[in-house]
Amino acid sequence: xxSVLLVAQIAPPSELVAARRVAGFSxxxxxxxxxxxxxxxxxxxxxxxxxxxxxxxxxxxLLTRLNWRRGHFAALSGQGGRxxxxxxxxxxxxxxxxxxxxxLPFALPAAMxxxxxxxxxxxxTSSPPQSAHLxxxxxxxxxxxxxxxxxxxxxxxxxxxxWPFSAQRRADSSLExxxxxxxxxxxxxxxxIGEDLHTRFxxxxxVITNGFDPEEVPTADADGLLDSGRHSLVHTGRxxxxxxxxxxxxxxxxxxxxxDPAFADRLEVVFAGPLSAEENALLDAPDLSGLVRTVGTLxxxxxxxxxxxxxxxxxxxxxARRRSVATGKLFEYLAAGRPVLVLGEETEAARIVGExxxxxxxxxxxxxxxxxxxxxxxxxxxKGRLDAVDDYSYPELARRLAxxxxxxxx
Numbered sequence: 001x002x003s004v005l006l007v008a009q010i011a012p013p014s015e016l017v018a019a020r021r022v023a024g025f026s027x028x029x030x031x032x033x034x035x036x037x038x039x040x041x042x043x044x045x046x047x048x049x050x051x052x053x054x055x056x057x058x059x060x061x062l063l064t065r066l067n068w069r070r071g072h073f074a075a076l077s078g079q080g081g082r083x084x085x086x087x088x089x090x091x092x093x094x095x096x097x098x099x100x101x102x103x104l105p106f107a108l109p110a111a112m113x114x115x116x117x118x119x120x121x122x123x124x125t126s127s128p129p130q131s132a133h134l135x136x137x138x139x140x141x142x143x144x145x146x147x148x149x150x151x152x153x154x155x156x157x158x159x160x161x162x163w164p165f166s167a168q169r170r171a172d173s174s175l176e177x178x179x180x181x182x183x184x185x186x187x188x189x190x191x192x193i194g195e196d197l198h199t200r201f202x203x204x205x206x207v208i209t210n211g212f213d214p215e216e217v218p219t220a221d222a223d224g225l226l227d228s229g230r231h232s233l234v235h236t237g238r239x240x241x242x243x244x245x246x247x248x249x250x251x252x253x254x255x256x257x258x259x260d261p262a263f264a265d266r267l268e269v270v271f272a273g274p275l276s277a278e279e280n281a282l283l284d285a286p287d288l289s290g291l292v293r294t295v296g297t298l299x300x301x302x303x304x305x306x307x308x309x310x311x312x313x314x315x316x317x318x319x320a321r322r323r324s325v326a327t328g329k330l331f332e333y334l335a336a337g338r339p340v341l342v343l344g345e346e347t348e349a350a351r352i353v354g355e356x357x358x359x360x361x362x363x364x365x366x367x368x369x370x371x372x373x374x375x376x377x378x379x380x381x382x383k384g385r386l387d388a389v390d391d392y393s394y395p396e397l398a399r400r401l402a403x404x405x406x407x408x409x410x
Contacts, residue, residue, distance in 0.1 A: 002405060003035045003118060005144075007111065007135050008126040009060075009103050011040035012049050015300055017210065017328030018151060019044060021126065024213055024394030025401060027051035032402050037118065039111055039135075041103050058110045061102035092164060095171045096154070099129035111135045115142055122405050128152050128159075133179040140182055145408040147401075148183035151210075156196040157322050177201065184408040187401070190348040192324040208400050209352075210328045211392045212335035218305035225295050225306055230268040231378045233341065234310035236303045237273045237329045244316045244364070246271075249343060250282055252370035253291055259371075264291055267378060269314070272298050272306055307336040312359075312377050317344030319364030324348055334358055334389045339381040341373060356388040 006026060010018035026036050030051030038052045041060040049055050091098055114120075125136035126149040136146045152159060154176040163169045180186060180201040187208050188194030194205040226232045239246060249269070257264040271283060271294045283292050298306065307313060313333040317325045326348040333340050334352075340359030342350045350361030359382050362373035390396065 001033055001035050002121045002409065003037070004029060004405060005037050005039060005111070005114060005118075005120045005123040005139075006052075006126070007039045007107070007123060007132055009041045009043070009099055009107075009129055009132060011038055011044045011055075013047055014044040018126070018128075020213075020328060021151065021210055023049065024211060025124075025398050027213070028395050028398030029402060031395075032398065034402065034405070037114065037120070039107060039114065041107070043103075056110055056114065058103070058106040060106060091160065093168075095163070095168050096130040096175055097128065097160075100131040100134070103129070104131050104134060107132075108135055108138060111139060112142075115139055115144065120144055121409050122147060124149055124401070124405075126151060127154075130154050130175070130179075133183075134175070137179060137182050145405075146183050147185055147187055147404055147408060148179055149187040149189075149208075150193055150197070151189045153193045153196060153324055154179075156193060156200075157324050185404055187404065190324045190326050191351070192348055196324075206400070206404060208397050208404075209326060209392055210331050211394045211397045212331045214335065214393050214395065216304070216335075218301050218308065220299065220302040220305050222302065222306040222309035225272070226270065226309055227268050231266055231311045232309075233267065233269045233312045233314050233374070233377065234306055235269070235271050235273070235314040235316065236298075236307060236332075237327070239271075239273075239275065239279055239316055244318050244343075246279065246316055247282060248363075248365050248367050249314075249316065249370055250285070250288065250292070251367035252374060253288060255367055255371045256374065257287070257291060263375065263378075267291065267374065268293060270295060270306075270310070272296070272303055304332065304336070307332060307338065310336075310338050312339040312341060312381060315340060315342040315344070315349050315353075317342065317347045317349060317364055319344040320346040322347070326352055331392050334392055337389075339377060339383070341377050343370060352392075356392075357382060358389065 008022045010016050011022040012019050027050045029036050035053045037054045038049050039056045042057040043060045043062045094100055122145040123139045124147045125133045127133055133148050136148055140146045180203050186197050186205045188205050191207055194207045197205040269292050274297050283294055315330055323346050330349050340353050342353050342361035344364040345361040353359045363369040
């Protein structure tokens, strides 16, 4: 039986997408016969993780009074009614990320202690935060096999603005290079991220996407959330956290209402999830009444039920500015079996939807193109090929990770 240490700052019971990746790998690696230890932060909550032989939760300054962005983290987690906060000044200072000073000082000693106590065959570090990979670097020096899992690019299509000083940029690039060359293999959550790692560093980069758990079945219902007399297009989850905006979609809906009121009366776009103040103002505009609705943050099981009750599902991206995007909700949408519309035809999300036949994509920025796509979605909705969708289930994705673990251990 192989023993694997899985390192990720965010893990269950957190509702963030990163936690679902940890949950899927832990659960199904255990079924394949692996003994999994999860090292994570207490910021994710407490409790066991299915499949994990052991869960070690460390302290994190995000849990203390030193965390001046507590409301921002609550918004990300879908807690309460708090809004997103602007990036702090400190985030423009600490390389590669704030977790290097909030979590790494606790996680790294814990990882070293675990490595002394347990004979691990392999460590898997998952980012962001990118500083999680520094734990992999340290354990690699102790002789452990190491897989570095990139859920986002590092210097490729980063979420943060460019570093203001050249010394920071050099330090950030140097750390990325050390991680890419130090790992036995790198894993990318999308093809563009993997291609970038291979092209710039000449290292083997395997693609293991996010996915869905086929055993996760909604135990709630979507009663009262949809208008049975309209064609419901549903978006679940966060928009602002992905740096995208619904503004072009709103302009497209206004065009439809002005040009073809009868068609607009057949359609509703429903947003479920935490919204920023700007998004709330945009979506609650009086002239969109009946056409756009927000239902707030839902418990996960009810959000899944809403996806399955919808006539179609919506992915909003930044388009060409972030080609590597394939948001976690996309794979829940595939599991729901409803037609999917992606705003961002240049993105990895668009490629996956086209590959599975689950839907189609259009521009993320052109209201005219979006309006035409909405009309097509209502009048001739696509049907997905369920056999292709199974490739994105966590049993299959964990099997691929298990193969990589065996390769590096061999």
